Amino acid sequence: MTRGNTDQTPGARAENRPTVHLAPPPSPSNPPAGAVRPDTAAVFDLDGLEVYYGAFRAVRGVTMQIFSNQITAFIGPSGCGKTTVLRCFNRMHDVTPGARVAGRLRYRTADLYAPNVSATEVRRRIGMVFQKPNPFPKSVYDNVAFGPRANGVRVKAELDARVEKSLRSAALWDEVKDRLPASALSLSGGQQQRLCIARTIAVDPEVVLMDEPCSALDPVATARIEELMRELKSRFTIVIVTHNMQQAGRVSDRTAFFTTDIDPTFALRTGTLVEYDATNKIFSNPHDERTERYITGRFG
Amino acid sequence: MSAGALPSGIAPPLDLSTKRSARSVKSASMTGLMIASVVVIALPLVAVVAAVFARGLRVALADFPAFFVKEVPIVARRPGPGMGPAILGTFLATGAATAIAVPLGLLGAVYLHEYGGMKRFARVVRFMANVMTGVPSVVMGLFVYLSWTLSFGYSAFGAGLALACLMLPVVLGATEQMLRLVPDHLREASYAVGASKSRTILTVVLPAALPGIVSGSLLAIARAAGETAPLLFAIGAATAYNPNLFSQANTALSIQIFANATSSFVAAQDRAWGAALTLVLLTFVITLTARIVTARFALRR
Amino acid sequence: MIDLGAKRAYADRAFRWMTAGAAGVVLLILWLVAVTMTRRSLPVFRQMGLGFLTDRQWSPPDDIFGALPFIWGTTFTAALAIVIAVPISLGLALFMTQVAPPRLAKPLVSLIDLLAGVPSVVFGLWGVLVLSQHFNLGRSFLTAGVILAIMITPIITSLSREVIDTTPPGDKEGALAMGATRWEMIAATVLPHSKGGLVGAVMLGLGRAMGETIAAALVIGSALGQITFDPFASGNSMPAVIANEWGEAQELHKAALIALAVTLFAITIVVNLTATAIVQRSWRPGRGT
Numbered sequence: 001m002t003r004g005n006t007d008q009t010p011g012a013r014a015e016n017r018p019t020v021h022l023a024p025p026p027s028p029s030n031p032p033a034g035a036v037r038p039d040t041a042a043v044f045d046l047d048g049l050e051v052y053y054g055a056f057r058a059v060r061g062v063t064m065q066i067f068s069n070q071i072t073a074f075i076g077p078s079g080c081g082k083t084t085v086l087r088c089f090n091r092m093h094d095v096t097p098g099a100r101v102a103g104r105l106r107y108r109t110a111d112l113y114a115p116n117v118s119a120t121e122v123r124r125r126i127g128m129v130f131q132k133p134n135p136f137p138k139s140v141y142d143n144v145a146f147g148p149r150a151n152g153v154r155v156k157a158e159l160d161a162r163v164e165k166s167l168r169s170a171a172l173w174d175e176v177k178d179r180l181p182a183s184a185l186s187l188s189g190g191q192q193q194r195l196c197i198a199r200t201i202a203v204d205p206e207v208v209l210m211d212e213p214c215s216a217l218d219p220v221a222t223a224r225i226e227e228l229m230r231e232l233k234s235r236f237t238i239v240i241v242t243h244n245m246q247q248a249g250r251v252s253d254r255t256a257f258f259t260t261d262i263d264p265t266f267a268l269r270t271g272t273l274v275e276y277d278a279t280n281k282i283f284s285n286p287h288d289e290r291t292e293r294y295i296t297g298r299f300g
Numbered sequence: 301m302s303a304g305a306l307p308s309g310i311a312p313p314l315d316l317s318t319k320r321s322a323r324s325v326k327s328a329s330m331t332g333l334m335i336a337s338v339v340v341i342a343l344p345l346v347a348v349v350a351a352v353f354a355r356g357l358r359v360a361l362a363d364f365p366a367f368f369v370k371e372v373p374i375v376a377r378r379p380g381p382g383m384g385p386a387i388l389g390t391f392l393a394t395g396a397a398t399a400i401a402v403p404l405g406l407l408g409a410v411y412l413h414e415y416g417g418m419k420r421f422a423r424v425v426r427f428m429a430n431v432m433t434g435v436p437s438v439v440m441g442l443f444v445y446l447s448w449t450l451s452f453g454y455s456a457f458g459a460g461l462a463l464a465c466l467m468l469p470v471v472l473g474a475t476e477q478m479l480r481l482v483p484d485h486l487r488e489a490s491y492a493v494g495a496s497k498s499r500t501i502l503t504v505v506l507p508a509a510l511p512g513i514v515s516g517s518l519l520a521i522a523r524a525a526g527e528t529a530p531l532l533f534a535i536g537a538a539t540a541y542n543p544n545l546f547s548q549a550n551t552a553l554s555i556q557i558f559a560n561a562t563s564s565f566v567a568a569q570d571r572a573w574g575a576a577l578t579l580v581l582l583t584f585v586i587t588l589t590a591r592i593v594t595a596r597f598a599l600r601r
Numbered sequence: 602m603i604d605l606g607a608k609r610a611y612a613d614r615a616f617r618w619m620t621a622g623a624a625g626v627v628l629l630i631l632w633l634v635a636v637t638m639t640r641r642s643l644p645v646f647r648q649m650g651l652g653f654l655t656d657r658q659w660s661p662p663d664d665i666f667g668a669l670p671f672i673w674g675t676t677f678t679a680a681l682a683i684v685i686a687v688p689i690s691l692g693l694a695l696f697m698t699q700v701a702p703p704r705l706a707k708p709l710v711s712l713i714d715l716l717a718g719v720p721s722v723v724f725g726l727w728g729v730l731v732l733s734q735h736f737n738l739g740r741s742f743l744t745a746g747v748i749l750a751i752m753i754t755p756i757i758t759s760l761s762r763e764v765i766d767t768t769p770p771g772d773k774e775g776a777l778a779m780g781a782t783r784w785e786m787i788a789a790t791v792l793p794h795s796k797g798g799l800v801g802a803v804m805l806g807l808g809r810a811m812g813e814t815i816a817a818a819l820v821i822g823s824a825l826g827q828i829t830f831d832p833f834a835s836g837n838s839m840p841a842v843i844a845n846e847w848g849e850a851q852e853l854h855k856a857a858l859i860a861l862a863v864t865l866f867a868i869t870i871v872v873n874l875t876a877t878a879i880v881q882r883s884w885r886p887g888r889g890t
Contacts, residue, residue, distance in 0.1 A: 095491060097417070118610065124494030134485040137508055146503070147493035196489070203493050327782035334700055337692025338709075344751050345716050348727045404623045411620035425624045428631050434873035435634070436812030438840045439862045443634045446641055446859075465630055472627065498616035519718075526720025529814040532844060554722045554815075561726045561819055569730060576723045587718045591711065 041108070043068045043207060043237045044089060049103035051084050051093065059084050059271040060263055061103070064256060068206075071229060071238045073248035073279070076258035077294065081271020082241045085258070086209055088112075089239065090126040091119040124151055127200035131212040133192035135184035135199070140176050143184045143195055147203035162202050169235075170198035171228050190221025197228065201236065208232065210240040214247065226251050245295065248279065255282045257291045349580070356577025359570045367574050372539040372556065379567035383575045385541045389456055389552040390579070392545055393535060394525045396460025397467055402517050404464075405471030406506075412472075413479040414501055426476075432469040440465045441530035454536030454549035462530035467520045474516025478509040511597035518590035522583045528554040553579040634866075642860035644853055653860060657828065659842075661850070666857040668864060673828045674742070674838040675865070678817060679810040681746025681832060686754045687803055693754070694761035699787055710762070717755035724752050725816035732820070743832035745821040749810045757806040764798030765791055797883020804876030808869050814840035839865045 044066035051059040059081035066072050074082035084093075091112065093099040105112045112122060124147075135143050144163045153159055163180070167173040172194040176187070184195055193213060200208055210229075214222040229238060229251055242248050248255050256276040263270040275282065275291045286292050360367045363381055370382025408425070416422025444462040452458065482505050490500040506513075536549020537559070553575045560572035645666055646653060656667020693713070697706050728748040729740075768791045776786040792799075818841035829836075843858045850858060 090492065092488070092491070095488070119491075120494050120496045122494075123492055127494075128492040130485060130489065130492070132485065134483075134489040136486060136489065136504055146490070146495070150490075150493065150495035150499050150503075199489075200493060323782050323785065327784035330784040330787075331700055334692040334696040337689040338696050341689050341693055341751070341754050344747075347731070348719065348724060348751070349716075351727055351731055352723060404626050407620045407623035408627060409624075411617075411624040415617055415620060416624065421621075422624070425627050429627050430877060431870055431873065432627060432631055434808050434812070434869050436814065436840060436862075436865055436869055438812070438814040438843050439634070439638070439866045442843070442859055442862050443637055446637050447633065465634075468627065468630070496610075496613045498613045501616075522718050523720075526718075526722065528720070528722045529840070529844060533847070554720060557722045557726050558815060558819070561722075561729050572726055572730075576726055579720055580723060583718045583720060584715065587715055591714075 041068055042066065043108060044239075045104075045106040046085075047104040047106075049085065049088060049101070049105055051081070051088065052100040052102065053096075054098045056268065057263060057266055057270050062273045064273060064276050066237065066239060067254070068237045069233060069235075070253040071233055071240060071251055073252035073255045074239070074241045074258060075243070075245055075248045075255060075294075076271075076274075077260070078243070079269070079271070080258040080260050082256075082258045083211055084271060085273075086211055086239060086241050087128075089207070089209055090128050091122045092128065094119050124203050125205050126207040126209065127203065127205040128209040128211065129193070129196050129200055129213050132216050133189060133196050135187075135192050135195050137183065137185060139181045140184050140187070140195060141180040144198050144202050147199060151203055166198040166202040167195075169201055169232065170194045171224065171231075172198055188221075190217050190224060193217060193221070193225060194228065197225075197232075201232070205236065207237045207239065210238065212241055212243060215243065222247075245283075249283050252279045255279045257282065257286075257288075257294060259290055259294070352573065352576050352580050355570070355573035356575075356580075359574035360577055368578070371541060372551070372571070373567075374539050379570070381571070381574075383553065383556060383571065383578060385538060386551050386553045386556045386575060387578060388541060388543065389459075389535065389538070389550040390525055390554070390582070392456035392543075392550065393459035393463060393531065393552055394521060396457050396545060397463035397524050398517070398521055400460065400464040401467035401471055401520070405468050405517075406475050406513065408468075409472050409475035409479060410501055410506070413476050414497070414505070429469040429472050432465075433473070435466070436529075437462075437466055437527050438529040441533040444530060445533035449534050453547065454534065455544075455546050456535060456542070456550040457546045458534035459531045459550070459552065460545075462534050463524040463527060466527065466530065467524050470520040470523070471517050474520070475509070475513050478512035478516065479505065481512065482508045511593050515590040515593040518586050518593070522586040522590070525586070526554055526579060526583055528558050531555050532558070553582075638859055638863050638866070642856055642863050644856040645860045648853065653857070654864065661846070661854045661857075664853055666853075666860075668839070668857075668861055670828055671837050671839045671842050671861065672864065672868075674821070674836040675811050675840070675868075677830075677832075677836070678742050678745045678749060678821065678838055679807055681742060682749035682753060682810045683803065683807055685746060685750035686757060686806060689750070690754050690757035690761060690802075690806075691799070693758045694765055695787060695791070697758075697762055698765045699783065699791065713755050713758055717759060721752055721813055721816045722819075724748055725819035728816060728820040740820055740835050741833050742821065742836050745817050745838070746832065748816050748820055749813055752813065752816060753806040753810050756809060757802050760802035760805065761795070761799055764795045764802065767798075768794045797879055801876045801880030801883070804872055804879065808872040808876065811872065812840065812865065812869050814844050817841045818844040 042065040046062050046064050049059070049062040050057060062081075062085055074086060076082050087093055088101055088105055089107075089112075093101055101113055107122070107126065110117070136146065138146070141163055144166050145159045148159055148162050153162065164173060164177075167176060172191060175191060176182075176195075184192065187195060193216075197208075197213075214225050217225070226247065229240070232238060240248075240252065254277065257274045258271055259274050260269040260271055262268070275286055275288045277287075282291065283295060286295060367381040367383060368387060369384045371385055372383065412422050412426060416425070440462050444458055444465070448458045448461055486504055486508060487500055490504045491497075495503070531552055531554060535552060535555060537555065538549045538551045542548050542550045556575045557572050557579065560568040560575070563569060563572075648664065649656065649666055653666055653668055654672070655669055656665070657669050658665050658667045659670060660666075697709055697713075701709060725748065728744060732744060732747070772790040772794065773786055776790050777783075781789065817838050821836060821838055821841050839861045843861055846854070847858060
């Protein structure tokens with residue numbers, strides 16, 4: 001199978017939208033006045049974000065904010081668009097032929113899809129860990145050092161330091177410190193995923209995106225990664241997509257529930273954001289009936 | 301249960317042996333035909349290889365290592381070695397061809413798979429590369445004669461150009477196939493840490509595809525080393541050593557075999573067998589290396 | 602202020618242009634080949650018109666160049682080669698995939714692939730010094746056909762084997778489970794599934810046989826003007842003529858030989874494209890690879 005590859009530099013254009021926007025009406029992502037909002041800056045600000053695959057609108061009008069040094073979970077049934085939205089944050093849709101992002105997505109003060117924005121630069125600051133561990137067929141050391149090398153670090157001493165720091169942060173150092181030159185593929189599944197996390201944080205991003213990072217792992221490995229996420233929260237902003245509700249409940253500070261419904265324009269199912277709030281609120285007292293049905297297991 | 305005369309509770313004896321019938325005879329004879337075809341093709345192939353080894357070894361070992369080192373006798377009638385200049389010429393021409401065709405084929409395949417995809421330019425290039433694999437070698441030889449030899453004279457480099465034209469589509473196709481086997485999630489992992497596309501290709505994709513690319517290139521090299529027709533028009537007919545790549549006629553093993561095969565002098569024919577042995581050994585070694593590289597290192601389908 | 606502008610983007614774009622250029626070299630070479638060869642062959646077409654392709658007489662001293670005998674020779678020897686090679690290759694491919702036990706099949710596959718690498722000039726050498734002398738065949742269409750058949754069998758076999766291997770095991774097991782004999786299973790499942798690919802493989806072998814210069818040049822004999830169905834006659838083929846007569850050719854003669862090359866090129870392109878089209882058509886998604 002051949003892949004068509006669009007060039008990495010800005011391939012998706014943001015629609016022309018005013019940068020000043022009036023106070024939006026109360027909505028799931030914008031709690032009514034008087035509600036207490038954590039006193040942290042918004043890392044991501046989404047306004048009417050939509051994703052198209054060709055002419056088909058896969059995700060419809062998502063408006064929300066992601067806050068710093070928190071773990072935000074995206075949950076919902078399959079096909080609801082949670083991974084699709086996640087991949088907008090690091091411009092990953094650039095490499096999918098036919099994918100187009102519309103609406104506005106700001107990363108701090110910058111518009112992620114502005115014409116002069118380099119996807120490479122974006123991805124250095126916003127990293128991603130994938131569902132199936134995908135270490136390079138290189139040594140453990142070279143895997144972690146890959147990111148720093150790609151971003152200009154050449155001095156061996158500095159590379160060594162970064163590798164060690166990243167592996168320690170990923171709770172993997174003790175297990176691999178004596179076999180840094182060994183092939184990454186010789187590690188177990190859980191170790192490989194922690195290696196991928198180490199690789200991601202080695203370039204010192206601000207945000208770490210995780211796309212169902214534990215779904216290919218056994219429960220013990222999963223528990224270790226969840227513990228790791230809690231430790232990493234102090235240094236990074238984490239957004240995680242998970243199909244495991246209990247995991248979202250254990251680990252996240254805020255949760256966004258997505259689902260699919262019939263898109264009036266296309267008469268097809270598209271993904272949409274239903275409700276977004278503090279995790280304990282979502283799980284104990286959700287606003288929307290669909291959220292409640294999902295949480296209690298009546299569908300999805 | 302068939303209506304038989306046996307009392308209930310006793311089953312008739314079960315006979316599961318192979319029965320002869322028209323169908324089983326037909327199947328067996330078809331199998332026999334298949335085996336026959338193995339034999340029919342094995343005989344001449346083995347005969348060719350045996351003749352090359354038997355006659356070639358006799359010549360090459362008669363005065364070892366003179367055969368591989370001495371120059372070609374100018375007088376065809378004279379017995380004795382050697383094929384030294386031809387071996388050098390084969391290496392020069394094939395080496396030049398490799399140096400031209402492999403980088404071009406590799407980079408071209410990178411474009412086709414990583415950038416071009418289904419765009420029109422890429423599809424046209426793929427189609428033309430397919431056409432190019434079917435070009436008879438004599439056509440390439442004539443082309444190089446007209447465009448290079450007429451202006452620059454006979455040389456090993458001219459031969460290298462002709463061989464490169466034959467090798468290029470093969471290397472291109474093999475490399476593209478190998479690039480297809482590199483899983484996309486490796487590319488994604490590289491992009492996700494902020495590596496640019498060119499860096500991803502150079503440090504992740506190509507290293508992963510390398511064993512397959514190497515073995516595909518080796519096979520192309522082995523074919524090029526054995527080509528005769530293009531060299532007829534480009535390399536000339538030297539008998540002395542000519543280490544100069546760019547000037548003066550040169551010779552090669554394939555040329556020598558061709559020229560001496562039609563000679564009526566036994567001495568020349570003997571040298572042809574010796575050259576054939578050398579060439580076949582060279583081809584075998586390269587092909588074997590390619591297979592080993594594939595078996596031990598390459599990505600699986 | 603967050604700066605998301607591109608740094609080092611120049612190197613990235615330069616790399617892309619470089620690779621595109623390399624891909625374009627393929628087009629450049631083909632175009633040059635077509636243009637150069639056609640231009641140089643024009644003199645003979647001006648002299649003979651399209652009679653070049655239909656005249657039977659080839660007489661360089663008289664400036665008469667009719668290529669039909671050589672077109673016939675190429676076609677006839679290639680046809681002979683195919684007639685001999687196809688049953689053998691098919692039998693061999695079926696043997697390797699359906700009959701042979703795995704321990705035997707693997708070395709056999711390696712052997713065939715290895716033999717596919719023996720250079721054609723070595724086959725020609727063997728043909729001229731061993732085959733035509735020992736078997737008293739002399740130089741003839743048949744000798745050339747036999748040599749070509751031996752040469753293209755490994756290629757046709759390899760390609761056929763790959764196609765046959767893609768027959769879904771489920772189909773084969775289904776046939777066997779109904780009590781079919783081995784041959785019935787092959788006829789009912791393997792052959793229908795592989796039809797397209799096999800035809801493609803044969804046609805690729807045909808293209809190879811037609812373009813083969815050296816082995817043919819050595820054993821086909823050099824009689825001119827023979828258009829006959831008699832396989833024991835001597836004749837000539839296009840590439841052989843080019844190889845044999847080039848050394849002493851004068852201007853117009855050279856143009857004629859180049860024109861022969863162009864004709865050969867055209868014919869082999871048509872054969873190869875047809876082969877590819879047939880293979881593509883039969884390689885539907887869901888079947889095979």
